Amino acid sequence: MQTEKVVNHIVGWLKDYALNAGMKGFVIGVSGGIDSAVTSTLCAKTGLTLLCLEMPIHQARNQIDRASNHIDWLQQNFKNVKRQQVALTPVFDQFVGALPKVTDEEERFMSLANTRARLRMTTLYYFAALKGYLVAGTGNKVEDFGIGFYTKYGDGGVDLSPIADLLKTEVYELAQFLGIHDEIIKAPPTDGLWGDDRTDEDQIGASYPELEWAMTMKDKKKTATDFSGREKEVFQIFEKFNKANKHKMIPIPVCEIPKSLF
Numbered sequence: 001m002q003t004e005k006v007v008n009h010i011v012g013w014l015k016d017y018a019l020n021a022g023m024k025g026f027v028i029g030v031s032g033g034i035d036s037a038v039t040s041t042l043c044a045k046t047g048l049t050l051l052c053l054e055m056p057i058h059q060a061r062n063q064i065d066r067a068s069n070h071i072d073w074l075q076q077n078f079k080n081v082k083r084q085q086v087a088l089t090p091v092f093d094q095f096v097g098a099l100p101k102v103t104d105e106e107e108r109f110m111s112l113a114n115t116r117a118r119l120r121m122t123t124l125y126y127f128a129a130l131k132g133y134l135v136a137g138t139g140n141k142v143e144d145f146g147i148g149f150y151t152k153y154g155d156g157g158v159d160l161s162p163i164a165d166l167l168k169t170e171v172y173e174l175a176q177f178l179g180i181h182d183e184i185i186k187a188p189p190t191d192g193l194w195g196d197d198r199t200d201e202d203q204i205g206a207s208y209p210e211l212e213w214a215m216t217m218k219d220k221k222k223t224a225t226d227f228s229g230r231e232k233e234v235f236q237i238f239e240k241f242n243k244a245n246k247h248k249m250i251p252i253p254v255c256e257i258p259k260s261l262f
Contacts (some may be wrong), residue, residue: 011046023133023134024049026133030070034187040071042162043136049131052082054067096112121135121153134159138163140167144156146214148242204241211237211238222235
């Protein structure tokens with residue numbers, strides 16, 4: 001990958017899109033992870049205003065610190081970067097308290113994890129509408145188009161996706177080029193929706209390089225029968241997520257009324 005040219009291309013694309021849309025800049029949720037760090041830096045390089053939101057909800061301390069340190073670094077290097085912290089934990093807790101009790105706590109836990117992402121999306125769009133900004137998405141190619149590893153109408157609810165054509169390993173390559181802090185580059189990827197230290201790999205059962213391999217094999221029309229051992233296991237993991245999350249990765253189905261009924 002021609003990293004510098006890719007960076008320049010994305011920065012130019014972001015700036016052109018915002019100016020053509022008549023928008024003043026971007027708003028992004030900074031989580032302390034690699035994807036939001038790279039995306040926020042690319043947005044900052046446009047020279048347009050960038051508002052970085054910190055939106056902890058029962059967040060692990062190390063995630064909060066990484067996010068804060070990254071925004072500090074952005075502000076030291078780019079005069080167009082602003083920050084805003086929004087304490088969403090009390091809002092989330094009050095919302096949870098208003099919900100009826102359920103018998104299946106595991107299913108409730110999953111629903112509430114996704115609710116965190118949707119609460120953050122609502123917050124991002126509040127500031128976007130208030131300031132005339134675009135909500136910048138942080139999803140990469142594997143998450144957005146491979147396994148659908150994001151929350152529908154949560155972190156999937158964005159105006160534009162600067163890094164969605166980049167594999168996770170390519171996002172790391174951009175991070176190195178952009179000078180992102182080592183604490184972010186070395187941190188195990190996590191969606192931060194659980195209030196603990198579980199990683200993406202813990203949830204998925206495979207690493208991003210493994211998933212990228214499986215995605216490539218899927219594109220080559222391979223099937224699980226073509227592999228054995230760990231390769232077969234990884235390919236089946238990819239296929240399971242790809243199938244289960246297909247509804248996130250295709251347009252919303254529309255019931256088309258036959259012309260004969262009009």
